[in-house]
Amino acid sequence: MMRKGVEAVLLLSLLFFTSHAKATRFSPPGKPALTRCRSPEKETFTCWWEPGSDGGLPTTYALYYRKENSETVYECPDYHTAGENSCFFNKNDTSIWVNYNITVVATNALGSTFSDPVDIDVVYIVKPNPPEKVTVSVMEDKGWPFLRVSWEPPHKADTRSGWITLIYELRVKLEGEDEWEMHLAGQQKMFNIFSLRSGGTYHVQVRCKPDHGFWSEWSSTSYIKVPDYFHREKSVWILITVFSAFIFLILTWLLHMNSHSLKHCILPPVPGPKIKGFDKQLLKDGKSEDVFSALVVSDFPPTTSSNYEDLLVEYLEVYIPEEQELTLEESKDLHDSCLKSEGSTSDNDSGRGSCDSHTLLMDKGEAKEGERQTDQEESQTEAQRQQKDWDEEELTYTHEDMVSPDMSSGRVKTWPSVFSPLPQYTLSPLVQRSSLEMAKQHCLSDSMFPPSSTSSYLIQPGNSTKEALGPSHWEFSLSNKQPQLLHPKTQAHSDINISSIGHKQTPVSLQSPALRRTEYVEVQRVNEEDMVLLQPIVCGEGCPQMRQAEDYSKVRGVDSDNRLLLQREVAKEEVDMCPYEDQEADGATESCYTSSDINTNQKPPACSYTATPVQDNRTLPASGYVDTATMFTLPTY
Amino acid sequence: MPGNIRSVSAVRVVLLCLVFCRRLTIIGAAPICTNGQAGCHVLSLANLFDRVIQHSARMHGISNDLHSEFEQYFLPSKNQVGRVSRNCHTSTILTPNGKENAQRMAREELTEVILKLLVAWGDPLWHFHQTLEMSDMVHELRKGVEKVAEKMQMLGIIVNSVSSQASPEALLPSDSAEWRLMKDYDLLYCFRRDSNKVQNYLKILKCRIVPEHGC
Numbered sequence: 107m108m109r110k111g112v113e114a115v116l117l118l119s120l121l122f123f124t125s126h127a128k129a130t131r132f133s134p135p136g137k138p139a140l141t142r143c144r145s146p147e148k149e150t151f152t153c154w155w156e157p158g159s160d161g162g163l164p165t166t167y168a169l170y171y172r173k174e175n176s177e178t179v180y181e182c183p184d185y186h187t188a189g190e191n192s193c194f195f196n197k198n199d200t201s202i203w204v205n206y207n208i209t210v211v212a213t214n215a216l217g218s219t220f221s222d223p224v225d226i227d228v229v230y231i232v233k234p235n236p237p238e239k240v241t242v243s244v245m246e247d248k249g250w251p252f253l254r255v256s257w258e259p260p261h262k263a264d265t266r267s268g269w270i271t272l273i274y275e276l277r278v279k280l281e282g283e284d285e286w287e288m289h290l291a292g293q294q295k296m297f298n299i300f301s302l303r304s305g306g307t308y309h310v311q312v313r314c315k316p317d318h319g320f321w322s323e324w325s326s327t328s329y330i331k332v333p334d335y336f337h338r339e340k341s342v343w344i345l346i347t348v349f350s351a352f353i354f355l356i357l358t359w360l361l362h363m364n365s366h367s368l369k370h371c372i373l374p375p376v377p378g379p380k381i382k383g384f385d386k387q388l389l390k391d392g393k394s395e396d397v398f399s400a401l402v403v404s405d406f407p408p409t410t411s412s413n414y415e416d417l418l419v420e421y422l423e424v425y426i427p428e429e430q431e432l433t434l435e436e437s438k439d440l441h442d443s444c445l446k447s448e449g450s451t452s453d454n455d456s457g458r459g460s461c462d463s464h465t466l467l468m469d470k471g472e473a474k475e476g477e478r479q480t481d482q483e484e485s486q487t488e489a490q491r492q493q494k495d496w497d498e499e500e501l502t503y504t505h506e507d508m509v510s511p512d513m514s515s516g517r518v519k520t521w522p523s524v525f526s527p528l529p530q531y532t533l534s535p536l537v538q539r540s541s542l543e544m545a546k547q548h549c550l551s552d553s554m555f556p557p558s559s560t561s562s563y564l565i566q567p568g569n570s571t572k573e574a575l576g577p578s579h580w581e582f583s584l585s586n587k588q589p590q591l592l593h594p595k596t597q598a599h600s601d602i603n604i605s606s607i608g609h610k611q612t613p614v615s616l617q618s619p620a621l622r623r624t625e626y627v628e629v630q631r632v633n634e635e636d637m638v639l640l641q642p643i644v645c646g647e648g649c650p651q652m653r654q655a656e657d658y659s660k661v662r663g664v665d666s667d668n669r670l671l672l673q674r675e676v677a678k679e680e681v682d683m684c685p686y687e688d689q690e691a692d693g694a695t696e697s698c699y700t701s702s703d704i705n706t707n708q709k710p711p712a713c714s715y716t717a718t719p720v721q722d723n724r725t726l727p728a729s730g731y732v733d734t735a736t737m738f739t740l741p742t743y
Numbered sequence: 744m745p746g747n748i749r750s751v752s753a754v755r756v757v758l759l760c761l762v763f764c765r766r767l768t769i770i771g772a773a774p775i776c777t778n779g780q781a782g783c784h785v786l787s788l789a790n791l792f793d794r795v796i797q798h799s800a801r802m803h804g805i806s807n808d809l810h811s812e813f814e815q816y817f818l819p820s821k822n823q824v825g826r827v828s829r830n831c832h833t834s835t836i837l838t839p840n841g842k843e844n845a846q847r848m849a850r851e852e853l854t855e856v857i858l859k860l861l862v863a864w865g866d867p868l869w870h871f872h873q874t875l876e877m878s879d880m881v882h883e884l885r886k887g888v889e890k891v892a893e894k895m896q897m898l899g900i901i902v903n904s905v906s907s908q909a910s911p912e913a914l915l916p917s918d919s920a921e922w923r924l925m926k927d928y929d930l931l932y933c934f935r936r937d938s939n940k941v942q943n944y945l946k947i948l949k950c951r952i953v954p955e956h957g958c
Contacts (some may be wrong), residue, residue: 149842175834192895197841197843200841202842227936229939266954266958267951267958268943268946269947271946293957478953688817
């Protein structure tokens with residue numbers, strides 16, 4: 107019993123110790139494994155294996171192979187050529203299209219271990235060496251560069267005899283980039299790469315593969331720097347530069363040519379005094395007396411009634427956009443517009459203020475409808491209106507040698523002087539264009555003056571010898587020749603630096619203003635008492651004519667509302683005053699109203715001098731007269 | 744047993760037909776003119792060689808695909824111990840198995856080897872699967888090589904005429920027709936190898952005889 111127990115214990119301890127000894131110390135080698143076999147040229151091949159654990163003991167490895175259909179086992183002829191854990195088969199030992207069965211055995215003191223066998227056929231394990239002598243060069247194709255890559259097959263691979271057929275592949279990338287651009291080159295040994303970036307450096311690599319086998323490793327990188335073909339781009343830039351310079355020159359020249367008109371466009375000229383004989387320099391020097399005395403023309407007003415024609419301005423420019431343009435023939439001395447810019451003889455519109463005198467006298471033929479649509483015309487309308495009133499007033503004061511208008515041509519000639527504009531008398535320098543508007547209003551509001559006011563309303567044309575017109579004054583100065591009718595009042599408006607000039611009992615050196623009347627009134631003649639006999643011109647439909655001898659040429663005065671009141675000299679029965687203008691832009695109905703019912707603000711705007719769209723229900727007197735007797739009222743502005 | 748496996752395998756290989764039919768349609772080698780045929784211009788030897796080489800390349804490609812797919816579908820595990828005993832029915836044909844051997848061989852011999860191989864494979868492929876039309880391809884290739892041989896002989900490159908009198912029956916032992924016993928897989932394996940041989944030999948011939956293009 108005891109013996110058995112001792113034996114059991116001994117056995118157990120023996121087992122224990124042996125197992126322990128095994129665990130810590132030596133063991134047969136682990137199982138190696140063939141990792142791969144490769145042939146670089148289909149003539150030799152190499153196999154590599156991975157050793158297993160060596161079991162703590164020095165282990166040797168051996169490779170054994172068998173060829174197809176043969177039982178003979180051969181051992182690896184060369185363990186060293188290919189390095190550690192490898193077996194190299196040279197040409198003599200290599201047979202193509204023959205199946206090799208290869209096994210690796212690891213042996214140590216304790217035993218040996220066989221690896222798993224591997225069957226290979228050399229044909230299918232070909233992995234060539236990378237292509238050699240890779241050259242990259244930059245070539246040019248019509249000015250644009252491209253890369254030409256050329257290479258040679260690995261020297262070991264025999265492609266010349268047709269033993270191996272290789273296909274190639276290359277890859278390109280720019281320096282600094284991560285992505286390669288792959289190109290399959292087939293069996294050719296040369297390749298072109300286009301679309302290069304100028305100045306860039308390219309990396310090129312090539313590899314090859316037999317028709318059935320493995321890809322080789324990439325060849326070593328070839329670097330190529332593409333030169334800057336900036337010259338090609340530069341020529342384009344030069345062309346562009348020259349072209350744009352050329353265009354620029356042309357534009358400059360055009361600008362220079364048209365600088366004048368451009369200047370007018372952008373910076374409208376400020377009207378300046380345009381009075382012949384007016385010496386600005388004197389004015390600047392402050393010698394106003396000298397200035398104005400220089401303006402006095404001794405032989406004006408002409409006392410002879412010989413040639414009134416000379417004093418008349420044939421034509422005044424009236425801007426009617428849709429109708430025929432009235433072309434005015436300006437006398438040199440006279441200026442049509444109220445405010446006329448100094449330089450713009452061609453520009454009808456410039457410098458025209460509302461006090462456009464020539465609107466008073468209108469071409470009979472034209473302004474029948476009298477469509478004036480511009481602002482200016484509006485103002486002209488207004489100006490006309492007032493001027494018409496003034497006309498009454500003024501013409502009474504005009505010289506006796508004011509000639510009745512020449513009716514022959516059917517045109518009304520304008521009266522000299524009275525309402526010629528003051529182009530030269532610019533408003534204060536501050537007031538330029540805006541003053542036009544302002545002046546407009548002033549003109550309009552100037553229209554009505556109380557008769558008692560003394561004012562000299564002189565619209566001085568170029569050579570009129572008017573005094574008391576300062577440069578910054580905008581004045582209508584009436585001649586005070588016949589003060590009985592009217593106290594001319596100097597127009598004073600504080601708004602714009604229009605200061606009234608003192609009552610200047612100026613000689614009636616009115617020059618023929620370039621008046622342009624509205625249509626329906628024409629000056630027939632001036633009688634000896636310096637009364638202008640007005641005759642309404644042929645009016646529109648159904649408008650009864652005013653009887654001739656009737657004249658509303660006296661201005662009674664201006665009422666408190668700045669309304670010009672005319673006095674009808676001849677007491678007539680009702681005169682139908684009809685609007686001569688047919689068309690009114692507002693389409694107001696024409697109506698005739700007799701002078702007897704006046705006292706109301708009639709508003710047929712049709713009865714306006716001009717047919718321009720009258721805004722804000724201006725009411726205009728029928729025939730342009732204001733009959734103070736009947737208390738026509740003109741609308742205030 | 745082999746028969747059962749064979750029939751099953753044969754049925755399954757039909758599934759592979761689609762793959763090959765596609766490839767087969769690609770193969771459209773231009774017909775080589777027979778002598779005296781009107782409207783047909785005579786090709787140079789280099790062109791003839793190029794044609795047959797292309798043809799053989801396609802044939803080998805198809806055999807490769809056949810084999811790999813067969814292996815993939817039907818033999819997932821590769822522990823075929825009996826592989827060593829694989830015996831192709833064409834192993835009796837002596838073929839050079841190295842570059843030096845092939846280069847040392849005379850042109851006529853090499854051409855004859857090629858023809859023998861091609862002849863040997865006509866029937867087995869037909870029996871393997873009729874619809875694959877592989878045997879047709881082999882036949883076509885054989886005719887092409889014969890044309891090349893004729894041309895070479897005409898040009899005086901080959902002295903002795905290469906006879907294609909080798910018949911399948913002459914090559915193979917008449918009794919067993921060993922190829923019937925081959926497993927499908929082995930058949931495909933052998934065919935793949937032999938087509939590679941044919942292609943390689945043709946290339947060697949070409950680069951030896953007309954080395955101008957692509958050698």
